[in-house]
Amino acid sequence: MASYTVTHQKARAFYDTYERKAELQNQTHYCPGCGHGIVSKLLAQAIDELGVQDRTVLISPVGCSVFGYYYFDVGNVQVAHGRAPAVATAVKRSRPESIVIGYQGDGDLAAIGTAEIIHAANRGEPITVIFVNNGIYGMTGGQMAPTTLLGRKTATSPLGRDAMNEGFPLHVCEMLNSLEAPVYIERVALGNNKQIMHAAKVVKRAVENQVKGLGFSFVEVLSPCPTIWKMQPVEAQRFVRDEMAAVFGLCNFRDRTKEAQARPARAASPALEDLPRLLDLGNGSGEDAVAACPPQELDLRIKVAGFGGQGVLMLGEVLAEAGLDAGYEVSWLPSYGPEMRSGTSNCHVRLANHAIDSPLVSRPNVLLALNEPSLRKFLPAVEEGGLVLYNGSEIPGDCVRSDLRMVALPFTQLADELGATKVGNIVMLGALLEATGILEQGRVVGALKRLVHPRFFELDLAALARGRGEFRESASDDYLWGV
Amino acid sequence: MQKQLTKGNVAIVKAAVLAGCRAFYGYPITPASEIAEAAALYLPRAGGVFVQAESEVAAINMLYGAAAAGVRSMTASSGPGISLMQEGFSYLAGAELPCVIADIMRGGPGLGNIAPEQSDYNQIVKGGGHGNYRTLVVAPDSVQEMADLTTWAFDLADRYRNPVVVLADGFIGQMMEPVEFAARATLPAAPGWAVRGDAETRKNMVTSLYLEPDILERHVRKLEEKYKQAERNEVRFESWRTEDAEIVLVGYGIVGRILKAAVELARARGMAVGLLRPITLFPFPTQQIRELAKHAKAFAVVELSTGQLVDDVRLALEGRAPVEFFSRVGGNAPSAEDVLAFVEHTFPGSLPQPVAVRQEELIHG
Numbered sequence: 109m110a111s112y113t114v115t116h117q118k119a120r121a122f123y124d125t126y127e128r129k130a131e132l133q134n135q136t137h138y139c140p141g142c143g144h145g146i147v148s149k150l151l152a153q154a155i156d157e158l159g160v161q162d163r164t165v166l167i168s169p170v171g172c173s174v175f176g177y178y179y180f181d182v183g184n185v186q187v188a189h190g191r192a193p194a195v196a197t198a199v200k201r202s203r204p205e206s207i208v209i210g211y212q213g214d215g216d217l218a219a220i221g222t223a224e225i226i227h228a229a230n231r232g233e234p235i236t237v238i239f240v241n242n243g244i245y246g247m248t249g250g251q252m253a254p255t256t257l258l259g260r261k262t263a264t265s266p267l268g269r270d271a272m273n274e275g276f277p278l279h280v281c282e283m284l285n286s287l288e289a290p291v292y293i294e295r296v297a298l299g300n301n302k303q304i305m306h307a308a309k310v311v312k313r314a315v316e317n318q319v320k321g322l323g324f325s326f327v328e329v330l331s332p333c334p335t336i337w338k339m340q341p342v343e344a345q346r347f348v349r350d351e352m353a354a355v356f357g358l359c360n361f362r363d364r365t366k367e368a369q370a371r372p373a374r375a376a377s378p379a380l381e382d383l384p385r386l387l388d389l390g391n392g393s394g395e396d397a398v399a400a401c402p403p404q405e406l407d408l409r410i411k412v413a414g415f416g417g418q419g420v421l422m423l424g425e426v427l428a429e430a431g432l433d434a435g436y437e438v439s440w441l442p443s444y445g446p447e448m449r450s451g452t453s454n455c456h457v458r459l460a461n462h463a464i465d466s467p468l469v470s471r472p473n474v475l476l477a478l479n480e481p482s483l484r485k486f487l488p489a490v491e492e493g494g495l496v497l498y499n500g501s502e503i504p505g506d507c508v509r510s511d512l513r514m515v516a517l518p519f520t521q522l523a524d525e526l527g528a529t530k531v532g533n534i535v536m537l538g539a540l541l542e543a544t545g546i547l548e549q550g551r552v553v554g555a556l557k558r559l560v561h562p563r564f565f566e567l568d569l570a571a572l573a574r575g576r577g578e579f580r581e582s583a584s585d586d587y588l589w590g591v
Numbered sequence: 592m593q594k595q596l597t598k599g600n601v602a603i604v605k606a607a608v609l610a611g612c613r614a615f616y617g618y619p620i621t622p623a624s625e626i627a628e629a630a631a632l633y634l635p636r637a638g639g640v641f642v643q644a645e646s647e648v649a650a651i652n653m654l655y656g657a658a659a660a661g662v663r664s665m666t667a668s669s670g671p672g673i674s675l676m677q678e679g680f681s682y683l684a685g686a687e688l689p690c691v692i693a694d695i696m697r698g699g700p701g702l703g704n705i706a707p708e709q710s711d712y713n714q715i716v717k718g719g720g721h722g723n724y725r726t727l728v729v730a731p732d733s734v735q736e737m738a739d740l741t742t743w744a745f746d747l748a749d750r751y752r753n754p755v756v757v758l759a760d761g762f763i764g765q766m767m768e769p770v771e772f773a774a775r776a777t778l779p780a781a782p783g784w785a786v787r788g789d790a791e792t793r794k795n796m797v798t799s800l801y802l803e804p805d806i807l808e809r810h811v812r813k814l815e816e817k818y819k820q821a822e823r824n825e826v827r828f829e830s831w832r833t834e835d836a837e838i839v840l841v842g843y844g845i846v847g848r849i850l851k852a853a854v855e856l857a858r859a860r861g862m863a864v865g866l867l868r869p870i871t872l873f874p875f876p877t878q879q880i881r882e883l884a885k886h887a888k889a890f891a892v893v894e895l896s897t898g899q900l901v902d903d904v905r906l907a908l909e910g911r912a913p914v915e916f917f918s919r920v921g922g923n924a925p926s927a928e929d930v931l932a933f934v935e936h937t938f939p940g941s942l943p944q945p946v947a948v949r950q951e952e953l954i955h956g
Contacts, residue, residue: 161793181793183792184798186686191679194655202640224648375638378638384772386637387608468762468845468849
């Protein structure tokens with residue numbers, strides 16, 4: 109018992125003087141009889157006894173305990189209302205050796221910060237949270253808290269808390285006890301000296317768990333607020349002991365400290381010179397450098413369009429990747445989001461031997477239409493003299509434009525003949541390469557190798573060859589377009 | 592290093608890690624999700640932290656914790672998520688914590704849609720949170736700038752101890768272009784003011800709370816001076832064919848690219864049109880725009896919002912030249928041809944002449 113005797117000696121984890129206000133350097137801002145002073149003292153003693161003052165970071169909340177940093181001679185971070193568990197999460201993950209202690213009241217933790225405390229607990233963040241429950245908003249002058257007892261009159265429940273209107277007092281320990289990850293959950297009270305001495309043990313355990321590297325530890329402290337409750341301190345203590353504890357049962361809800369595994373240390377950080385490799389940077393093609401000078405004059409403005417699932421975006425990406433490899437300036441701009449999963453999909457691809465201004469292709473000189481709606485939608489915008497490849501046996505009569513070079517081939521059907529509908533896009537790519545003479549075969553093969561799953565690589569090569577062949581057979585002698 | 596075809600959202604993460612970012616706290620949202628996905632892959636590889644938070648509110652407050660602990664850290668979101676983060680923006684600026692936030696703008700208000708817009712301008716550039724603060728804002732127009740400006744954003748954040756926003760639209764986030772990344776990775780030491788949970792930093796404190804009016808005023812004045820310093824030193828912009836321009840188009844991000852194409856179309860028709868593209872939105876290139884008004888007869892602002900950037904252009908010009916406005920919203924973007932048609936329609940033949948007397952008054956007023 110000796111180590112828990114309440115003494116009048118100041119804990120070392122407290123500052124010698126509290127420089128909150130020049131004229132009040134020897135006292136806290138807490139009211140006479142307030143439980144916060146006691147909880148602070150128990151916490152400071154625990155920090156002393158565990159020898160972790162240098163390592164401790166206290167997260168001060170919003171509410172009566174907002175000024176924790178004036179009292180605790182530890183690293184201090186003051187945070188927004190309710191967000192202490194989120195901030196504590198990141199401090200702990202940033203500095204795993206630190207001892208991070210969140211200190212929150214009931215408005216802060218159980219109302220505005222409900223999401224943050226539940227998820228920090230659920231992730232099992234190896235931090236310590238001290239939750240001071242006095243059933244009221246103290247700092248703002250006595251408004252109802254989620255923990256206010258039924259029937260209690262407050263500034264915002266002037267007729268008394270009514271379950272039909274304001275719901276029931278929120279039981280945070282019980283709620284957290286439904287989660288898998290927490291290691292230690294206990295509710296204590298400051299209703300008399302015996303309860304306070306037990307609270308001292310529990311607060312120390314909760315910090316000690318963290319020192320041992322165990323998981324999330326949570327202590328709820330039922331605490332008197334005589335000023336706002338309009339009670340004498342002794343009466344307030346009785347209220348805690350008899351009435352609050354009757355609603356919020358005092359209990360160790362969970363102690364898994366024996367089974368809990370300490371979190372494994374994070375792997376050592378890699379050397380800085382390894383980072384480019386770890387970021388998948390460097391030369392994917394395995395060749396030394398992109399061709400210094402673009403081989404030819406080029407300004408391809410390509411629109412690829414079709415149904416989601418036809419490989420529209422991939423077709424565009426292979427073009428851009430191969431174009432970059434060949435030394436061109438390139439851009440690839442997709443339609444994105446849920447559109448990709450159904451309905452139509454399209455992308456804009458540009459290849460040029462000069463800097464690309466807009467990556468949006470509003471006047472394409474190449475349209476790759478994988479279905480009829482796409483042909484109809486984008487055909488009017490195609491520039492005079494442009495090339496249209498259409499996935500079908502013939503161009504619909506009302507879509508024929510005499511100022512364009514239009515070629516219809518059943519790319520999907522050709523892909524089916526190769527045994528995989530999904531390579532219809534690559535068959536079309538083969539036809540495009542054949543039609544335009546852009547991009548050496550090797551560049552395109554290299555791009556496919558980098559972008560497609562190895563399982564489909566051979567199939568894609570066959571599709572590419574099929575597209576070239578079909579185009580050669582279907583087109584007239586003067587098919588070579590535009591370059 | 593060789594150029595690599597990279598998606599805008601992924602380029603942000605790779606550049607961030609190379610710049611020493613070792614913490615990412617985020618929440619998925621289209622069209623920014625690839626940032627969180629890439630961070631989930633690359634941050635742990637680099638010995639850093641990735642956490643998928645329970646909300647954007649939690650994510651931005653986790654950023655607060657990581658920054659307080661002295662770690663270069665970032666998050667990313669889009670309009671609806673950025674709205675939720677505004678509380679954190681204010682606290683981060685108030686507590687003088689450096690961090691980088693990417694906003695890949697989508698259509699709004701409300702759930703809007705997931706297509707690109709530029710309608711978060713006011714929220715980001717003017718400050719959507721409470722109190723007297725600013726965020727520094729950089730606006731990339733290409734995937735290369737997504738990388739380069741992210742790198743710079745981390746330096747700016749540290750230098751000014753303030754959040755820096757990479758403000759891009761869905762186009763820039765989703766598109767792929769060749770990128771040359773920084774050849775060398777850096778990892779700056781933790782700053783001396785950070786709370787690291789050790790003896791050396793035990794006396795350190797991070798807070799945005801200053802209860803005494805005189806002390807808070809001093810703090811706010813200090814922040815104000817930082818922002819003025821940024822206005823003096825950090826303005827970046829691109830001036831494109833403005834030397835002889837009679838009409839100056841103004842736009843940022845993807846619109847800057849479209850306007851470049853529009854300038855070429857207009858020039859081909861013999862119109863003296865140029866482009867001023869702000870790269871920093873705060874600090875804003877006020878002086879540079881004002882300077883152009885000495886020879887330009889009119890300005891035309893184009894943006895993917897109903898008029899947010901245009902206010903800053905008007906403020907910069909203070910009536911020195913007329914400012915016309917053209918926009919598309921909802922996820923639509925004007926084509927270069929649309930912009931050309933707007934310019935031709937708005938400025939037919941001779942251009943409006945500014946009133947000389949009025950200009951004199953305003954320069955001195």
